[in-house]
Amino acid sequence: MGNIMRGSSSTGKDNTESSSKGSEDDIVVVLKDYPSPEISEPIYRMGEKLRLIAQEAYWWRVRSVQTQKENYIPNSHVAKVYHGWLFEGVERQKAEELLSLPGNRVGSFLVRESSRERGQYSLSVKHRIIKHYRIFRLDNSWYYISPRLTFQCLEDMINHYCDFADGLCCALSTPCLAGMTPPSDASPAAPPVVMRRNFDWKKIDSRQLVSTDSCSDNMVSYGVRNSIAAYLSFSGNQDPARTRAESRKKKSKSVYAIPESGLGNIDYDDNF
Known part of the structure; x- marks a missing residue:
């Protein structure tokens, strides 16, 4: 299922037994x-x-x-x-029925895998109406809805659109049917999706990146700063300013954005 790992059953004489569990x-x-x-x-x-x-x-x-x-x-x-939001083999009409159930609100969503073609996904979102967005996959296995923004995996895509609408009808709020799962008294379950906030590196003083003072009031963790400092020392004590300038030219490992010139927000309404 793309970059998402699934468990596989064992082979040999125990295969029949393991597949039944x-x-x-x-x-x-x-x-x-x-x-x-x-x-x-x-x-x-x-x-x-x-x-x-x-x-x-x-x-x-x-x-x-x-x-x-x-x-x-x-x-x-x-x-x-x-993951709480990836539904296997759910058709478009059934996704609309599920999202229309009580308990789902504006921004409730699910990602559905095509029942006819493994590895083909769509995002369905509840807004004024149920909107559907085709998720495309590049040859390098990265995913995108709008070609100006690609993601290394589906989890990164969902986390991004939980923070920003970025061309969708609205930002994603909660997975479909999340409100219908009662809390467990014995052992509370972790939320199916972590609504994380992106770390804004532009607001960080560049001098903090190479500081290893663990007592300083620094937004960047000591481990990250220590790793950066170690890397600089092993790379020949290059000029930190020059190193930072070169690092800004590198693309993110999880998100790759293409300049928006000539590319608008594309709303893909798929038919499968």
Whole structure:
């Protein structure tokens, strides 16, 4: 799944046994009521989060995150969720239904992987209407929605658009259905997405980068400053001013921005 790592099952005689088991950390979301209301009162309803206990061919054994009750559900009625926001095999219409459920607010979002082509992603965001943005992938495996801004991985893309709308209908707020997961009294779960703020290097005095005084009131951590100072000493004691000027010419390792001249914010509304 792009740059996102997944666990792989073991090979050999234990392969059949390992493939029938799920992980306690695996989360799935119910895509439609089961059983159908026309048949009987549903055990699980659309949008409910379940913990995957075991995968047994067509039937998966699951435990409700809310009620802790275990039961079986057809795998066609659920979708695996990674990182709290990456939904596997969810179609466009189903994404709109999930984002329209109570508990989702403006900025609620999900990234969905195409059920027809592995590695193809779209971003769906709740605003006045549900907006969809095709996520493109470069030959070097970097991702982008607008070609003026590319990201090394999907996590970097999500973190960026949580901070800035940057051409989207709005900044991302919370993952789809995040508000429907009750807090656990035993062990509080970590939030599915870290809404981090970008560190603005432009506001840092350049002299702080090479200072190793651990007692100084410095916004840059001692470890980072010590590493920079060590690098400068091993690189032949180059002039710090010259080194800093050269480093500014280098591109970021996680975000690469193309000058905006001639490139506007592009709104991609995909059809898959």
